[in-house]
Amino acid sequence: MNSSPAVRMERHGDNGDSGEIALIVLQDSARMNPLGRPLQLRLRELLAEVREDTSLRALVLTAEGRGFCVGADLSSMGGAQGGAQADGRTLGAQTADNMHQLSNRLILDLQQLPVPVVCAINGAAAGAGVGLALAGDVALAARSAYFYLPFLPRLGIVPDLGTTWFIERRLGRARALGLSLLGDRxxxxxxxxxxxxxxxxxxxALREQALATAARLARLPAGAVLEARRALDHAAASTLEQQLHYEAERQRDLVGAPAFMEGVQAFMQKREPVFAPRQPG
Structure with missing residues (x-):
């Protein structure tokens, strides 16, 4: 595995380095882990490794230092005045293109990963770092952590990397608008x-709690997290009648599958179920 000063990956579990849990750590702590291009590229590489390694059954994403992630690396844009760049594009066009080609794909990588994702938010999540922090399945926040959206009140731009999607669905429109417009921590x-x-x-206790949560999630049936995400996404855009139909049709495929049969046998035998690991492909 190539090394990078900005991101590292470890394995955890009952068997030490051969464990079933991947721990990915952002470690540009001196700068509070801004989303520079090298960090994003390396993070996507590591997420691809998790996706392809079927022995891994859960992921914890966290960071070192006082910040989880402070969003865009504004220092790389410091000399920009909004005019045309060296390649003829405006700064806005360059930013949007970079988001389409890299940053947005990073968020989708997390949302589409075939294993449960725990985001352990160790400190400040600001700007686009909020989108990254909320892109997992279960988010745990250290008591000293906070969320900060300076986009509109400080920069005149909209929250990005999925932030508007995540906060509106989790908090409702009133709180999502308040956080976006007022910029309160x-x-x-x-x-x-x-x-x-x-x-x-x-x-x-954050990292220990995150790894313990990931260990619980690692015992889920393979594919459970994908089914949960899809079912909730479908529910968000469906009537009750449509969702009832969706649930019945998913049970058509899932009831009788190996995971269901193992669960029934475990129930009858008064033991914990032991589900098969992910299969390649």
């Missing part, structure tokens, strides 16, 4: 109380 405990994240935990 949302502390971890309030974020948990509002339902933006799964839980707020003490700083020193």
């Amino acid at each position: 949302l502390g971890a405990q309030q974020a948990a109380d509002w339902g933006l994240v799964w839980a707020c935990v003490d700083d020193e």
Whole structure:
């Protein structure tokens, strides 16, 4: 595996380095982990490794230092005045193209990963870092962490990397608009109380709690996280009648499958089910 000063990956589990949980850590801590191009490229490479390695059954994404991720690397745009760039594109066109080609794909990589994703938010999640923090399946926030959307009040641009999609669905329109327009920091405990994240935990316990949560998720049937995501996405755009039909049709395929049969046998035998790992392809 190629090394990178900005991102590293470890394996955790009962068997040490041969465990079933991938831990990906952003470690540009001196700069609070901005989303520079090298970091994003390396992160996508590691997510591809997780996707292809069927022995991995869960992922924890976290960071080192005081910040989880402070969003775009504005230092790389510091000399820009909004005019044409060296290649003839405006700064806005260059930014949008980079988002289409890299940053947006990073968020989709996380959302489409065939294993559950736990985001352990160790510190500030600001700007596009909010979208990254919310792109997993279960978000745990350290007590000192906070969420900050400076896009509109400070920069006159819209929240991006899926931030508007995530916060509107989790918080509702009123709170999503308030956070977007006022730019107030949302502390971890309030974020948990509002339902933006799964839980707020003490700083020193964050990584241990995240790995323990990932260990629980790793025991799920292969494909369970994909089914859950798809079912909830379908529900968000469906009537009750349409969703009832969707659920019945999914059961047509899933009831009687190996995972269901193992679950029934485990219930009858009063034991925990043991589900088969992911299969290639």
